[in-house]
Amino acid sequence: MRGAGARSATCEAAPNIALVKYWGMRDPSLGLPFNSSLSLTLDRLRTRTVVAFRDGPGPDTFRLNGAPVEGPRREAVTRFLDRVRALARTTAGADVDSRNNFPTASGLASSASGFAALAGAATAAAGLALSPRALTQLARLGSGSASRSVLGGFVEWRAGSARDGHDCYATELHPPGFWPELKDVVALIADAPEKAVRSADAMQRSVATAPGYRARVDAVSGRLGRLRRAVAERRAPTVFRLVMEECDEFRSVCETTRPRLDYLTPSSRAVLDAVRSLNADAGETIAGYTHDAGAHVHVFTLARDAGRLRRRLADVPGIARLLTLGAGPGLTVLARPGAD
Ligand code: PMV
Numbered sequence: 001m002r003g004a005g006a007r008s009a010t011c012e013a014a015p016n017i018a019l020v021k022y023w024g025m026r027d028p029s030l031g032l033p034f035n036s037s038l039s040l041t042l043d044r045l046r047t048r049t050v051v052a053f054r055d056g057p058g059p060d061t062f063r064l065n066g067a068p069v070e071g072p073r074r075e076a077v078t079r080f081l082d083r084v085r086a087l088a089r090t091t092a093g094a095d096v097d098s099r100n101n102f103p104t105a106s107g108l109a110s111s112a113s114g115f116a117a118l119a120g121a122a123t124a125a126a127g128l129a130l131s132p133r134a135l136t137q138l139a140r141l142g143s144g145s146a147s148r149s150v151l152g153g154f155v156e157w158r159a160g161s162a163r164d165g166h167d168c169y170a171t172e173l174h175p176p177g178f179w180p181e182l183k184d185v186v187a188l189i190a191d192a193p194e195k196a197v198r199s200a201d202a203m204q205r206s207v208a209t210a211p212g213y214r215a216r217v218d219a220v221s222g223r224l225g226r227l228r229r230a231v232a233e234r235r236a237p238t239v240f241r242l243v244m245e246e247c248d249e250f251r252s253v254c255e256t257t258r259p260r261l262d263y264l265t266p267s268s269r270a271v272l273d274a275v276r277s278l279n280a281d282a283g284e285t286i287a288g289y290t291h292d293a294g295a296h297v298h299v300f301t302l303a304r305d306a307g308r309l310r311r312r313l314a315d316v317p318g319i320a321r322l323l324t325l326g327a328g329p330g331l332t333v334l335a336r337p338g339a340d
Contacts, residue, residue: 036157240287
């Protein structure tokens with residue numbers, strides 16, 4: 001007979017920041033993207049999730065940072081667990097307890113770390129042994145960017161072209177220790193609004209209405225190839241330039257989507273301006289900004305220039321905090337069934 005906790009597992013995962021963005025699905029039911037994307041999994045920020053399957057069927061429970069969650073976010077967790085239950089041939093209900101060591105409402109991609117940690121903990125608790133590749137494919141069904149958070153360091157999520165998605169998965173390009181000098185200085189914007197539209201819905205609006213969407217999909221694979229090479233050779237100025245080019249294109253697709261998608265606040269825009277003027281003053285590209293579907297701005301720079309960048313950003317009004325992050329590990333299993 002199984003002991004208490006025999007069907008429980010604990011996993012941790014971190015958010016990632018996309019250097020080349022995923023924005024739009026060719027098949028929303030399978031979570032298959034139009035284009036491949038490239039990201040860096042971050043250190044210090046972690047989501048820790050415990051999944052415990054009960055003995056019989058019944059509604060799942062979901063606690064986030066100690067508080068019970070109801071409504072669409074709990075339903076998303078249940079839909080995700082349904083996929084795991086189908087794989088494991090079980091109907092058991094589950095109790096999910098998830099904690100972020102960073103503010104969930106801060107918009108720091110908690111869905112990526114959240115669904116990566118959930119994929120790991122739910123499959124381990126159900127007794128499934130999935131390969132890392134299969135885990136990236138499963139996590140994608142919770143949130144596209146979660147597929148990249150399964151892995152550490154630089155990660156490429158390949159769009160693939162097969163209808164059934166078998167060639168769509170994330171793969172590690174370089175481990176977390178590959179480029180220790182590279183830093184991500186995150187400007188947390190004080191008045192960042194809560195997300196009005198889920199990214200998965202917002203991006204499909206861009207697919208349908210943004211005039212430049214198709215041109216972007218065509219341009220992105222060339223940019224991804226250039227970025228992959230620049231990262232492999234640790235050519236910082238090229239990486240920073242390409243990251244800004246990509247971010248500007250992503251923003252312009254959002255701003256030409258109908259209804260318009262506007263994620264930045266005046267403070268976020270002031271951060272972009274501060275980075276442009278820092279580069280102009282330096283006479284070379286020593287920093288590169290990017291942002292996701294939110295107001296916070298990530299600025300890549302080398303460790304030797306991080307102090308100068310932080311001092312420049314200190315003058316920007318409306319920044320709540322600056323975090324200096326590096327590359328971090330992917331999904332980590334902390335406890336699995338039978339280990340207690
Ligand atoms: O994974 P989602 O559904 O939260 O969408 C993520 C979209 C962006 O963060 C804007 C881009 C990306 O590639 O992470």
